Amino acid sequence: MSPFLRTLFVIARRDFLSIVATPTFLLFLLAPLFMIGMGALGGVGASQLADSARGAGRLVVIADPGDMEALRDADDRLRDALPGDRPAALELRIAAANTDPVAVAQEKGRDTYAVMSGSLAAPRIVEREAGSRSGRYLALLATEVLRSRAAGTIAPAAPRFESLTRGGTSIAAQQSIGFGAVFVIFLLTLLLAGQSVGMLAEEKGNKVIEILAAAVPLESVFLGKLLGLLGVAILFIAFWTAMAVGGGLIAMTQIDPAAMAQAGAAAGASAPPAVLAVAPATGWPFFIGMSFLYFVMAFLLLGAVFLGVGAQASTVREIQMLSLPITIFQVAMFSLSTAAANAPGSGLATIAQIIPFSSPLAMAARAATDDAKAVHLLALGWQAIWVALVVYLSVRLFRSGVLSGRSDWRFWKRSAGAG
Amino acid sequence: MSELSVEAKGLTKYFGAFKAVDHVSLEVPTGSIYGVLGPNGAGKTTSLRMMLGIVDPDSGESRLLGGHAPQSVRHRVGYLPEERGLYPGMKAREAIAFMGALRGLDWAEGRRRAATFMTELGLERVIDEKIRKMSKGMAQMVQLIGSIVHAPDLIVLDEPFSGLDPVNQERLETLVRREQTRGATILFSTHVMAHAERLCDRIAIIARSARRFEGTVDAARALLPMQVRYTPRTDDDGLAALLPAGAERRGDAWQFPIQDDAVEPLLARITASGHGVAGLSIVRPALHDAFVHIVRQVDAGFDADAHADAIEEFAA
Numbered sequence: 001m002s003p004f005l006r007t008l009f010v011i012a013r014r015d016f017l018s019i020v021a022t023p024t025f026l027l028f029l030l031a032p033l034f035m036i037g038m039g040a041l042g043g044v045g046a047s048q049l050a051d052s053a054r055g056a057g058r059l060v061v062i063a064d065p066g067d068m069e070a071l072r073d074a075d076d077r078l079r080d081a082l083p084g085d086r087p088a089a090l091e092l093r094i095a096a097a098n099t100d101p102v103a104v105a106q107e108k109g110r111d112t113y114a115v116m117s118g119s120l121a122a123p124r125i126v127e128r129e130a131g132s133r134s135g136r137y138l139a140l141l142a143t144e145v146l147r148s149r150a151a152g153t154i155a156p157a158a159p160r161f162e163s164l165t166r167g168g169t170s171i172a173a174q175q176s177i178g179f180g181a182v183f184v185i186f187l188l189t190l191l192l193a194g195q196s197v198g199m200l201a202e203e204k205g206n207k208v209i210e211i212l213a214a215a216v217p218l219e220s221v222f223l224g225k226l227l228g229l230l231g232v233a234i235l236f237i238a239f240w241t242a243m244a245v246g247g248g249l250i251a252m253t254q255i256d257p258a259a260m261a262q263a264g265a266a267a268g269a270s271a272p273p274a275v276l277a278v279a280p281a282t283g284w285p286f287f288i289g290m291s292f293l294y295f296v297m298a299f300l301l302l303g304a305v306f307l308g309v310g311a312q313a314s315t316v317r318e319i320q321m322l323s324l325p326i327t328i329f330q331v332a333m334f335s336l337s338t339a340a341a342n343a344p345g346s347g348l349a350t351i352a353q354i355i356p357f358s359s360p361l362a363m364a365a366r367a368a369t370d371d372a373k374a375v376h377l378l379a380l381g382w383q384a385i386w387v388a389l390v391v392y393l394s395v396r397l398f399r400s401g402v403l404s405g406r407s408d409w410r411f412w413k414r415s416a417g418a419g
Numbered sequence: 420m421s422e423l424s425v426e427a428k429g430l431t432k433y434f435g436a437f438k439a440v441d442h443v444s445l446e447v448p449t450g451s452i453y454g455v456l457g458p459n460g461a462g463k464t465t466s467l468r469m470m471l472g473i474v475d476p477d478s479g480e481s482r483l484l485g486g487h488a489p490q491s492v493r494h495r496v497g498y499l500p501e502e503r504g505l506y507p508g509m510k511a512r513e514a515i516a517f518m519g520a521l522r523g524l525d526w527a528e529g530r531r532r533a534a535t536f537m538t539e540l541g542l543e544r545v546i547d548e549k550i551r552k553m554s555k556g557m558a559q560m561v562q563l564i565g566s567i568v569h570a571p572d573l574i575v576l577d578e579p580f581s582g583l584d585p586v587n588q589e590r591l592e593t594l595v596r597r598e599q600t601r602g603a604t605i606l607f608s609t610h611v612m613a614h615a616e617r618l619c620d621r622i623a624i625i626a627r628s629a630r631r632f633e634g635t636v637d638a639a640r641a642l643l644p645m646q647v648r649y650t651p652r653t654d655d656d657g658l659a660a661l662l663p664a665g666a667e668r669r670g671d672a673w674q675f676p677i678q679d680d681a682v683e684p685l686l687a688r689i690t691a692s693g694h695g696v697a698g699l700s701i702v703r704p705a706l707h708d709a710f711v712h713i714v715r716q717v718d719a720g721f722d723a724d725a726h727a728d729a730i731e732e733f734a735a
Contacts, residue, residue, distance in 0.1 A: 003494065003523060010520045018508060207504025211565075213473050214498040215521035217490065399475070 007216040011224025015199070016231040025232075029239060057088035058110050059134055062095045062117040067145065074144040077156070078137075087137045088113055101126045114138050120145055171369070173278045177287075178341040178365030185295045185361055186334040189302050190327070192233040196303040197310035197326060198319050199225050200398075204311075218395045222311075226303045226391075233299060280368040290367045290376055297383040298360035302330060304387055305357070308394025329357075337361035344369040353379065356386035422485055424449045424573050424604035429479035430469045432462075439465050441628040442479065447606050447621075449485075452599055454615035455608040457625035458714055463608040464501045466625065467577055471498055484572055494523040497571035501578050501608075503559055507551035511537065511561045514550055518565030529568055536564040540590050556583050563591065567598060574598055576607035580614050592618060612707040624710060626717045639709040644676040645701050647685070652695030661688050672698065 019025055061071055075090045088111075093099070101115040105126045113134035114127040120142045127135035148154075203209040212221045280287040306326055313319045333355075340352035340362040352362035363379045425447035432440040440462040447453040457463045468474040470481045472489030484492050505514050515536070516529030524532075537546050540560055550558055559582055567574055576595075580588050595605050595618060609615055615622055616636055624632040624639070632639055650672040651658060658673075659666065663685075666675035677685065682701060689696065704712075 006523065007521060010517070014506070014517055018506065022508075202506075203504075206507060207500070207502040208506060209504070210473070210500040210502060211498070211504060211518060211562075212521065214471055214496075214500065215493060215518070 004217065004220050008220040008224040008227065011212070011216070011221055012227035012231065015225050015228025019228070019232050020235065029236060032240060058091050058112055059088050059138060060091045060093060060101075060104055060112055060115045061138065061141070062093045062099050062101060062104065062115065063120070065094050067120060068092055068094070070145045070149065071141065074141055074148065078141060078144055082137075087134060090141075116142065174281055174369045175342060175344065175365075177278065177280045178344070178368035179338060181287075181291050181294075181364040181368060182334070182337045182341050182361045185291065185298055185364055186330070186337070188233070188237065188295060189298045190330055192229070192236065193299045193303040194306060194323065194326065194330075196226065196229055197306040197313075197323060198316075199229065199307055200311040201313065201316065201319055204314065218399060219391060222304070222307060222391050222395055222398075225307060226300055229303060230296065230299055237295075281371040282367050282373060286373065287367050291364045293376075293380060294360035294364040294367075297380060297387070300387045301357055301360065301383060301390065302333075304390040304394065305329075308390060308397065311394060311398045333358040333361065337365060341365035341368075354382075356383055359383055422449045423447060423482075424451075424484055425453075425470060425481070425606060426483075426486070427466075427470050427479065427481040430466060430476045430481065431478045432465050432469060432474065433477050438628055440469065440476075443625060443628075443630050444479075445470070445623055445630070445633075447604060449604050450599065450602060451620040452595060452605045452618050453607075454619035454622040455606065455625060456610065456612070456615055456622055456710060457608070458610060461625045462628045463625055464577055467575055467606075467608060471496065471575060492573075494569065495572045497522070497566040497569065497574045499563055499566045499576040499579055503555075503562055503582075505550045505558055505562055505565075508549060510547050510549055511542070511553070512546050514561060515565040515568050518562075519568040522569040522571070524569040532568050533564065536568065537561070540564070540594070556587055559583060560587060560590075563594075567594075567603075570601070570603075572603055574603050574605045574607075576605070578609060579607055580609055580611055588614070612705070612710055616706040622706075624713050626714045631713050631717055636706055637703075639706055639713075640703045642709050643704045643712055644678055645682075645703055647673075647675055647677045648698070648700045649673045649689070649696070650698035651689075652697045654694065658692070658694055661692050661694075677701065 063071060071090075071092060079086055093104070095117065099117070101117040101124060105112045105115045105128065112128070113132060114125055114137075116123045116125045116138040118124040123139070123142050125135050125138050200209070203212060209221075212218075282290070309322055309326065310319055313322055336348075336352045336355070336358045340346075340349035340358070343349055344366065349362060349366070352358045353366060359379055360383060363376060367376065423446050425445055427443065427445045430440055430443045431438070443462070443466045445453075445455070445466075455463050455466065465474065469476040469479070470483075470489070472481065481489055483489050484495055489496075506517075509517065512530050512533045515533035516524075516526050519529035519532070520526050534543075534546055537543055542557060542560060545553055545557060550561065553561070563576070563579060566576070574595075579591060579595075583591060592614065595607070599605055607618075619636055621633070621635055622639060623630055632642070649662070654671070662673055663675050663677065663681070666673050
């Protein structure tokens with residue numbers, strides 16, 4: 001191993017251990033649990049709300065006693081045939097002389113979405129929201145009653161449904177996968193790479209930087225620190241991936257095999273699970289591998305920028321102030337990559353793939369929609385060059401500024417003063 | 420002169436408009452103990468940092484260990500910075516091994532040597548103690564061990580004695596001598612003259628950003644005339660005429676500076692005068708005085724009369 005690499009690993013090892021071997025790291029590692037917990041709580045609350053609200057909704061038809069049976073039959077037929085969410089429960093009332101549909105619609109205790117009254121040929125429909133689905137449904141119901149009266153009972157069609165199991169994933173689904181990759185990589189870099197902004201503050205605070213600078217090239221200090229943090233990030237991701245896989249396996253053992261077999265029979269013997277039917281253009285193994293590599297690149301690129309910027313800061317307050325522009329920068333790169341993921345092949349996408357800081361995100365999205373593979377090698381090389389360039393520039397700036405003992409961070413003033 | 424471990428030529432550094440170091444040149448012979456002396460803020464630390472390639476000089480260049488660029492021989496150099504720093508969460512043994520590993524030493528070997536060194540220096544109690552639990556002096560000794568654990572050929576120590584109690588200062592001196600015996604070259608800066616006087620083969624004095632003296636300790640002391648303290652048995656008005664101009668009476672004794680070639684004539688005059696000799700000492704001024712003399716000369720631009728205060732009386 002070359003001396004440069006060896007010192008790089010010495011620094012990385014120290015940083016990795018100093019982060020991992022602390023109680024704080026456990027908190028950091030388990031932090032997503034809080035997120036999941038809060039999310040679960042919120043989800044349960046929201047679904048309970050939805051449940052209680054669902055029971056309360058209704059549609060009301062005020063009709064003559066003679067129409068009641070026909071309306072009920074028509075509602076049964078239509079309700080089953082409609083795709084998507086079912087309409088709210090139908091309540092039938094016998095028309096009286098003084099029944100006011102508006103008053104019925106405003107009755108307390110239940111949500112009334114629409115009220116139909118008058119003759120079926122020319123009904124009056126009072127709805128809560130103009131153009132609502134409930135109002136259209138009631139109109140459809142009236143028409144159905146009229147039609148069945150006119151034509152008699154017709155046997156419903158007996159369709160045979162077939163689903164496309166092979167033949168490629170839709171472009172929209174692939175774009176969703178691309179967006180998912182962009183989002184996950186962004187979230188992980190936001191959570192993990194942002195820490196690098198304060199990493200050199202420790203060395204500057206306890207003066208170890210002088211020992212490091214005397215003993216090894218600063219490039220290996222910077223790269224070593226990035227590598228150490230990357231190790232922490234990968235540990236974090238590996239831990240949660242293992243948790244997810246483990247959780248999935250446990251869930252599978254909990255499912256009754258008989259129910260599984262039944263579900264399989266219902267779906268057709270050779271039908272693969274729905275999730276696997278959706279695949280990125282380059283295939284799952286390549287896509288996942290690439291996404292990981294692009295995460296590493298995004299991490300190194302953004303981490304190098306933050307490390308370089310943070311190295312210029314001399315106090316904790318300055319570091320805190322710096323974290324806002326840094327987060328905005330990250331979000332800007334995320335927005336650009338998202339736009340690129342939603343418009344594959346466009347000029348915007350190409351720009352996002354070339355700009356080095358959005359390139360990892362945009363290229364991960366591209367792996368989902370475009371089956372070309374060689375271009376990823378090019379992109380990784382391009383990003384690696386930029387990692388090296390950012391580290392080199394950070395080191396130059398650090399050497400000429402901070403290490404020379406100058407407190408003034410305005411490097412253009414420094415060079416003017418020295419001349 | 421034998422091979423040079425440090426060869427710095429015309430090192431110059433500006434901090435803004437301030438010239439922190441002005442054409443400082445140093446040549447440190449291999450195997451020697453070399454002191455860089457100077458008052459606070461004279462530019463010692465910046466000179467050392469440029470010499471080691473931590474800071475780039477605005478002009479001038481530095482070569483180490485026989486003409487190598489400082490960056491290319493890092494693993495053969497040990498450096499104790501002026502601003503002490505260790506990771507507070509690390510154990511002493513690990514901290515030393517870490518510093519050794521930075522310079523290319525194997526971790527396991529570093530840990531082993533750390534224990535050996537610490538035991539020798541009376542720190543065996545705290546080998547596995549975290550740095551943050553140690554006293555400042557202990558941490559400094561740990562850092563010192565860390566900077567020499569890889570058995571470097573050149574050891575550079577910036578103010579190594581400051582912050583140490585006398586016992587640890589003594590241990591440090593022993594350590595420095597032992598490293599020299601091993602074959603290392605030691606370059607250290609200080610503003611405490613006693614250490615330099617005891618340890619150094621050669622010294623350089625830096626004041627007001629520039630080098631003002633280079634040579635052996637004796638040569639520095641020879642910059643000032645020897646000091647005579649003479650106590651006659653019988654004193655009268657005639658005695659003052661026998662002594663050189665500028666002789667001052669302090670109690671029973673007379674004190675005055677004397678040039679090297681004026682010693683024998685003076686002794687002859689005293690003997691012949693019959694005033695007798697109750698006490699007589701002729702001593703070189705200490706390095707301290709030479710140092711103060713040089714710095715004052717630089718500061719004020721005039722020759723200051725040195726005052727010898729280290730006088731050894733010997734019976735006549």
